[in-house]
Amino acid sequence: MKEDIDGLQQTIAANMEGLVNAEARAARLDADLIASKADNQHLLLVQHRLKDKLEERRNEVDAAKALQREKEEAAEAHSQRATVLQRELEHAQHEVEALRAELTTTN
Numbered sequence: 001m002k003e004d005i006d007g008l009q010q011t012i013a014a015n016m017e018g019l020v021n022a023e024a025r026a027a028r029l030d031a032d033l034i035a036s037k038a039d040n041q042h043l044l045l046v047q048h049r050l051k052d053k054l055e056e057r058r059n060e061v062d063a064a065k066a067l068q069r070e071k072e073e074a075a076e077a078h079s080q081r082a083t084v085l086q087r088e089l090e091h092a093q094h095e096v097e098a099l100r101a102e103l104t105t106t107n
């Protein structure tokens with residue numbers, strides 16, 4: 001009977017030790033879970049900031065492209081205007097030459 005009691009006491013002691021170990025493991029897992037949740041929140045915050053920065057950069061690129069298009073359109077308009085003015089100048093020079101020729105023939 002004493003052997004049975006000793007065996008039961010050893011079983012109880014082993015079960016108590018297993019319970020303590022399981023509780024310690026559960027506490028470590030809880031701590032890991034809390035740390036993991038904090039890391040996840042931090043990563044979500046970083047992701048949100050990166051998305052905001054990406055959107056800002058996209059807006060800057062769109063604005064730069066629009067400005068470039070405006071510059072190209074303005075350059076094209078100036079080029080066309082310069083061509084028109086060149087033609088008008090050439091026409092005026094021909095008129096001046098014709099008037100000079102007419103003046104020299106009348107003198």
